[in-house]
Amino acid sequence: MKRLYFVVEGFTEREFVNKTLLPYFVSKGIYDVRAVEITTSKGHKGGLANYQHLKTDIDNILKSEREIIVTTFIDFFRIPSSMPKYLELNSKPTIDSKIDLLELGMSQSINDHRFVPYIQKHEFEALLFSSKEGFKLMYDDPRIVKDLCDIVDEFENPEDINTRPEFAPSKRLINTLANRGEKYDKVAEGNLIADEIGLEIIMEKCLRFKNWIDKLVNLVLT
Missing domain, CATH: 1.10.40 (Ribonucleotide Reductase Protein R1; domain 1)
Structure with missing residues (x-):
């Protein structure tokens, strides 16, 4: 079975993965779930100030093993201008379409079928x-x-x-x-x-979030 990695902005998101998401994945038969904070500099983690930091962490995790799914858990609110396709955001009329564009940019930048970009609308x-x-x-x-x-x-x-x-x-x-x-x-x-x-209630109310979780379950189990 594939290992599931979440690359997250900070401690709060990491704890959400470990305390809230992990039991749900375990209930689906997925036991190897890990959350890592973005490396911002040597010895420091947490925060998304520059896309390159995020990309480096994702690339390093993907290189570490084959049987793996890597995703992100980052906020759209105050997302840095260094994100791929950021300069094209004004061409999109809705928040959802803007997020879709940024996720597409991340997917093209990482260029690995094992990577699932996710940006939380609007924030955790x-x-x-x-x-x-x-x-x-x-x-x-x-x-x-x-x-x-x-x-x-x-x-x-x-x-x-x-x-x-x-x-x-x-x-x-x-x-x-x-x-x-x-x-x-x-x-x-x-x-x-x-x-x-x-x-369960969060997923019931937040459909975009739910679709992401469902996609991860399907990818890890197939």
């Missing part, structure tokens, strides 16, 4: 708005819970949350908590919220 925090339950568990202040639950009610598909950059999912979390005198801690809170929601 979008997944946290799949259900109200995570917010109800995480926050004691009923005003915070109500404000965040109102956002859940506003969008049928959490992947559509981002009418403007200042309203990106993470910005909404940061601003909602700041308005009530609290601070959003992505590392400490993000995965606890996701774990409370559960992957």
Whole structure:
């Protein structure tokens, strides 16, 4: 069976793979799942500031063995201009078509059938708005819970949350908590919220995300 590698932006995404995605893959009979953060410089990992760093990591993993599937888990929000086909984004009318273009550029750049590019629309925090339950568990202040639950009610598909950059999912979390005198801690809170929601609900609400997960399962098992 093929090994599955996720190349991710940072610690939060790595923990999401290890704690939320891994049990799901195990339930499908896929046991060798690994997440690695992007190498930014010697001895340092995390963050996507330059596409070349990401490409180098992907190329190195693909060279390491034959029976492998490599994918990415990176955010569209604030994606660097060094990404392949970035300069062509203005020719695309929708966020989905822009992401598709960037993923195509990555696929052509890596040029390996074992590589599956994936860019999260708009960012990791979008997944946290799949259900109200995570917010109800995480926050004691009923005003915070109500404000965040109102956002859940506003969008049928959490992947559509981002009418403007200042309203990106993470910005909404940061601003909602700041308005009530609290601070959003992505590392400490993000995965606890996701774990409370559960992957099945996230996949039910976030179809683009679900299609990616389904594709990975099929590729690893064939």
